[in-house]
Amino acid sequence: MEINFIAGLHILDQSERSQAFTDSLKVIQYTYCRLPIIVPESIKSSRENFIYYKAGDALSILNAIEAVKKFDRNKIDTGNIKSWDEVTENLINE
Numbered sequence: 001m002e003i004n005f006i007a008g009l010h011i012l013d014q015s016e017r018s019q020a021f022t023d024s025l026k027v028i029q030y031t032y033c034r035l036p037i038i039v040p041e042s043i044k045s046s047r048e049n050f051i052y053y054k055a056g057d058a059l060s061i062l063n064a065i066e067a068v069k070k071f072d073r074n075k076i077d078t079g080n081i082k083s084w085d086e087v088t089e090n091l092i093n094e
Contacts, residue, residue, distance in 0.1 A: 007051070007068040008037040022047070032081050036071040038064050049076045 008030030022045040030037050031049055039045075041052040041060075051067045054060035082090070 006035060007065075007071075008033075008035040010037050010039045010043070028081055031076060032078055034073040034076040034078065036068045036073065036076075038068060 008026070010024075010026060010030070022043055027037060027047070031047065034049075036049045036051050037047070038051050038053060040055050042055075043050070049071070051064045051071065052060075053064040
């Protein structure tokens with residue numbers, strides 16, 4: 001099988017706590033790399049690179065994969081992601 005797309009996977013259990021992971025380090029790294037991210041529909045975010053699927057629903061998962069294939073990675077905004085230098089400077093100045 002040939003894979004002709006790249007995406008981030010952010011697979012979490014379907015719990016109330018999963019909403020806390022909308023801006024995890026993994027999500028920030030995937031966004032910095034301009035990757036669409038396949039996430040369960042229970043995690044709501046305004047990020048344009050989130051592609052949702054319904055857990056346990058094969059058609060929903062297939063649709064998410066198809067959406068990733070067509071996703072325009074150039075529209076992912078990385079302007080709000082700080083470099084390690086900026087993070088370090090913020091920590092020093094706190």
